[in-house]
Amino acid sequence: MKFGFLGAGVVAQTIARHLLPFGHEVVLSNSRGPETLADVVARLGRGASAGTPQQAADQDVVVLSVDWANVPKALASVSDWSGRILIDATNRIDRNNPSDLGDLSGRTSSEIVSDHAVGAKVVKAFNTIPMQWIDDASPNKPKTTLFISGDDATAKKALGGVLEQIGFAAVDLGSLEIGGRLQQVGGPLAALNLTLVDRFAL
Numbered sequence: 702m703k704f705g706f707l708g709a710g711v712v713a714q715t716i717a718r719h720l721l722p723f724g725h726e727v728v729l730s731n732s733r734g735p736e737t738l739a740d741v742v743a744r745l746g747r748g749a750s751a752g753t754p755q756q757a758a759d760q761d762v763v764v765l766s767v768d769w770a771n772v773p774k775a776l777a778s779v780s781d782w783s784g785r786i787l788i789d790a791t792n793r794i795d796r797n798n799p800s801d802l803g804d805l806s807g808r809t810s811s812e813i814v815s816d817h818a819v820g821a822k823v824v825k826a827f828n829t830i831p832m833q834w835i836d837d838a839s840p841n842k843p844k845t846t847l848f849i850s851g852d853d854a855t856a857k858k859a860l861g862g863v864l865e866q867i868g869f870a871a872v873d874l875g876s877l878e879i880g881g882r883l884q885q886v887g888g889p890l891a892a893l894n895l896t897l898v899d900r901f902a903l
């Protein structure tokens with residue numbers, strides 16, 4: 702499959718390193734233009750390229766991987782979200798004040814993302830773990846559990862299939878409202894490291 706990324710930082714590059722060995726392609730984008738990502742895509746190697754946010758959004762699956770403060774601007778740089786699969790990897794954190802989670806009683810962070818990407822099939826994924834936990838993209842990597850939530854069963858199935866293919870264990874938590882709250886920052890499944898590597902060891 703072809704994955705586009707809004708954001709080209711730690712999250713985008715880590716996920717890309719897991720996807721590329723399995724023949725998936727990635728298009729990374731940022732706010733400063735594709736030419737600023739030449740070194741990054743060269744390091745990622747075959748199957749990786751840089752594009753505009755619109756070009757990233759034109760891929761089969763789009764991953765939102767920007768700071769929470771940049772979410773509205775990044776999503777507004779895409780002309781039409783209707784029917785697109787949008788993976789929300791963000792956490793609702795103010796980088797300058799990470800301990801202040803704000804009021805978490807209202808709409809979940811991915812429902813807020815949906816409000817900015819009208820018509821997109823939003824799936825929350827990747828947000829629960831620090832990327833250093835999945836830095837190892839080798840074939841022998843530990844099998845780490847990734848939670849996914851979303852309101853569109855087809856989109857979750859597509860992502861879940863890819864996650865299993867590339868060596869993760871995917872657990873579907875249900876809707877953005879219920880599952881999203883469990884896995885978003887401040888929820889019980891945020892920052893939970895479940896690794897299945899020793900599960901069947903004698």
Ligand SMILES: NC(=O)c1ccc[n+]([C@@H]2O[C@H](COP(=O)([O-])OP(=O)(O)OC[C@H]3O[C@@H](n4cnc5c(N)ncnc54)[C@H](OP(=O)(O)O)[C@@H]3O)[C@@H](O)[C@H]2O)c1
Nearest residue numbers: 708709710711712731732766767768771775791792831832
């Ligand atoms: N790091 C982790 O371990 C981790 C784990 C799970 C979830 N998360 C969440 O994932 C998100 C990304 O984290 P990160 O660590 O990858 O951040 P990061 O390394 O700072 O990368 C953010 C990227 O977003 C780009 N960006 C900023 N504004 C943009 C826009 N309007 N359009 C497109 N791209 C834009 C930045 O590039 P320019 O500034 O050059 O545009 C940069 O490439 C955050 O919400 C974070 O909370 C992080």
